[in-house]
Amino acid sequence: MNRPAIDAADLPRHAANLLEDVRARAPRVHCLMNTVVQKLVADALSATGGIPSMTSSPEEVGAFVTKADALVVNLGTLDAQRREAIGLALQAASETGKDWVLDPAHCDYSPTRAAFAQALLARGATVLRANAAEHELLRIPADVVCVQTGAEDRVSHGNAALAVANGHPLMAKVTGTGCLSGALIAAFVAVGGEPFTAAASAMLAVGVAAEAAARRAEGPGSFEPALLDALAALSSEDIIRHARVRNEQG
Amino acid sequence: MNRPAIDAADLPRHAANLLEDVRARAPRVHCLMNTVVQKLVADALSATGGIPSMTSSPEEVGAFVTKADALVVNLGTLDAQRREAIGLALQAASETGKDWVLDPAHCDYSPTRAAFAQALLARGATVLRANAAEHELLRIPADVVCVQTGAEDRVSHGNAALAVANGHPLMAKVTGTGCLSGALIAAFVAVGGEPFTAAASAMLAVGVAAEAAARRAEGPGSFEPALLDALAALSSEDIIRHARVRNEQG
Amino acid sequence: MNRPAIDAADLPRHAANLLEDVRARAPRVHCLMNTVVQKLVADALSATGGIPSMTSSPEEVGAFVTKADALVVNLGTLDAQRREAIGLALQAASETGKDWVLDPAHCDYSPTRAAFAQALLARGATVLRANAAEHELLRIPADVVCVQTGAEDRVSHGNAALAVANGHPLMAKVTGTGCLSGALIAAFVAVGGEPFTAAASAMLAVGVAAEAAARRAEGPGSFEPALLDALAALSSEDIIRHARVRNEQG
Numbered sequence: 001m002n003r004p005a006i007d008a009a010d011l012p013r014h015a016a017n018l019l020e021d022v023r024a025r026a027p028r029v030h031c032l033m034n035t036v037v038q039k040l041v042a043d044a045l046s047a048t049g050g051i052p053s054m055t056s057s058p059e060e061v062g063a064f065v066t067k068a069d070a071l072v073v074n075l076g077t078l079d080a081q082r083r084e085a086i087g088l089a090l091q092a093a094s095e096t097g098k099d100w101v102l103d104p105a106h107c108d109y110s111p112t113r114a115a116f117a118q119a120l121l122a123r124g125a126t127v128l129r130a131n132a133a134e135h136e137l138l139r140i141p142a143d144v145v146c147v148q149t150g151a152e153d154r155v156s157h158g159n160a161a162l163a164v165a166n167g168h169p170l171m172a173k174v175t176g177t178g179c180l181s182g183a184l185i186a187a188f189v190a191v192g193g194e195p196f197t198a199a200a201s202a203m204l205a206v207g208v209a210a211e212a213a214a215r216r217a218e219g220p221g222s223f224e225p226a227l228l229d230a231l232a233a234l235s236s237e238d239i240i241r242h243a244r245v246r247n248e249q250g
Numbered sequence: 251m252n253r254p255a256i257d258a259a260d261l262p263r264h265a266a267n268l269l270e271d272v273r274a275r276a277p278r279v280h281c282l283m284n285t286v287v288q289k290l291v292a293d294a295l296s297a298t299g300g301i302p303s304m305t306s307s308p309e310e311v312g313a314f315v316t317k318a319d320a321l322v323v324n325l326g327t328l329d330a331q332r333r334e335a336i337g338l339a340l341q342a343a344s345e346t347g348k349d350w351v352l353d354p355a356h357c358d359y360s361p362t363r364a365a366f367a368q369a370l371l372a373r374g375a376t377v378l379r380a381n382a383a384e385h386e387l388l389r390i391p392a393d394v395v396c397v398q399t400g401a402e403d404r405v406s407h408g409n410a411a412l413a414v415a416n417g418h419p420l421m422a423k424v425t426g427t428g429c430l431s432g433a434l435i436a437a438f439v440a441v442g443g444e445p446f447t448a449a450a451s452a453m454l455a456v457g458v459a460a461e462a463a464a465r466r467a468e469g470p471g472s473f474e475p476a477l478l479d480a481l482a483a484l485s486s487e488d489i490i491r492h493a494r495v496r497n498e499q500g
Numbered sequence: 501m502n503r504p505a506i507d508a509a510d511l512p513r514h515a516a517n518l519l520e521d522v523r524a525r526a527p528r529v530h531c532l533m534n535t536v537v538q539k540l541v542a543d544a545l546s547a548t549g550g551i552p553s554m555t556s557s558p559e560e561v562g563a564f565v566t567k568a569d570a571l572v573v574n575l576g577t578l579d580a581q582r583r584e585a586i587g588l589a590l591q592a593a594s595e596t597g598k599d600w601v602l603d604p605a606h607c608d609y610s611p612t613r614a615a616f617a618q619a620l621l622a623r624g625a626t627v628l629r630a631n632a633a634e635h636e637l638l639r640i641p642a643d644v645v646c647v648q649t650g651a652e653d654r655v656s657h658g659n660a661a662l663a664v665a666n667g668h669p670l671m672a673k674v675t676g677t678g679c680l681s682g683a684l685i686a687a688f689v690a691v692g693g694e695p696f697t698a699a700a701s702a703m704l705a706v707g708v709a710a711e712a713a714a715r716r717a718e719g720p721g722s723f724e725p726a727l728l729d730a731l732a733a734l735s736s737e738d739i740i741r742h743a744r745v746r747n748e749q750g
Contacts, residue, residue, distance in 0.1 A: 036538040038286040042425040057329035079557035110560040175542040221728025228471025288536040292675040307579035478721025
């Protein structure tokens, strides 16, 4: 797969268009999501314009994924049942041609989780979203778009790379802001976004929304509802006006 | 069971009285609730005046239901253990004469969930709360009070039906507002409300509270805490002044 | 173990110092936490300065506890897998010398949960946090620091006891405020606090933050984000100025 790079200067317009597409088409994103942040991720998807579903029951997950538009697989709170559900979900995604995003949350804390993340990557993830410590542990196949989140977010694929400087330190004080980014990437890919562009666009949308939320928040508690409000209110103009994106070497 | 209909004009007063009863008697509602919205549902019950409990462990659920005043069974995130727990909970409810509310969340997404919902209905649910798509899939026994939620909520039993027009579109953007309605119906039934009246009263209370919350909210994020504040502050006068209820054919 | 008592007049200064230590050293607290309140507890730890982790998967919990600085074991939503995970977590805590806090949530509702709580106490809990009904059911070993929460919180060990009068009735309307207190006790113990002082300090910090939050809240819904904001903003001066602590007989 040889995906075209896009220029930093073009990303905001692409992101604005994809956000409009998410709102117009309301993609359903099935989330195999750790139990801690299921509610926040569901609400963030709804606020942005998508539709969440969340079961990780092995008996049901195949039917839910088959009817969904994309899938995000988050490895938090990873027990045996969830592992089984992930396998069944990826089988359904493969059979029905759905893109999926891998978020190997905290795989640096547990060797079994890291090994599981590595095995999943070989099953054709469209996008990997992880922090620096998690990225370092994994060998990443050439066809996976990488989103490395941190003070700046870095989106790369082969030689192409973009740095998105939007965002706010309060995000790191609220559990699940990284996880919701993974779900929004899936929503942006689901409406037909070329994966590199879609992933960078989702990170840009979240980052701009986070900055708007931080202007209203009085701390991490009030930041969370403000972030959902900001995702719901986010306009094309907000994205284009506030975007801070740079080209980088891949 | 031949339950009396009540007139739309009388519902607000009944609802106000039942809300006072919930606050005075603090019924404990055991919730077999999907993991996504357990916290919101617990907080909504507390805000309204009830006491939540939430375990879905098969080892414990019987003891919890036996000491509870009513039960709500929500089919979200329905795995094998939860299925087993539901069976044990309904057995305890039957043995101790507790009313229970069925919420077959998203049973239109999964055939196994729909079949399970149908089997549960035969075990004597007092109230079914579901949206139109979920209702259509199910054959409903004659003695079950039906609450069909949507832009308007419709409560029916045999030939009697009421339409409750209160509510707000932001409810659909916050995961769990439907689920919390199911739990509040259980609380209103628990204090001795005749099921048709209790179900309609709970929907009216939630709808009026949602309208109050929407006046303060700046989006779906701030709507959620505002809804909890509004449930806690809801007065008899609010219900009577703002109710929009119509008689309908059953 | 013969731990020194401290005087009520000295607690605020100790609490202020321990809070600074938590912020400076960012202890990681592993939480075996009921599924209802995982998100709130994680956010409260982050707001105060700690780092949460939450898995209750038996395959992973040992690795997470081994790298953590302290552990809190909460018995809500206690199924067989969680029971197994707790056993493995306590083994890892014992092998690596980690302090742990037991929160036997709702053990008065279920005999099997009460028996499990009693068995866990024999495995060397540093601190027990429970309400009066839960305390009454348990025989408490002499070396365990007891925190009995209620309208006032009472911290005792042998003959030493302190009463902390700070706090606010809205805490009882928000599910998880007790659970987050248990996690914050673990964070205060993790930075080297002598357990009696650390437990009393954590309760004082939460109580003062709750009072600040209540001044901004319009009900239980807005109280929750306000509490997180208040924990993040809490200063040494706040604690020292607002503390209401008394010496008591143990």
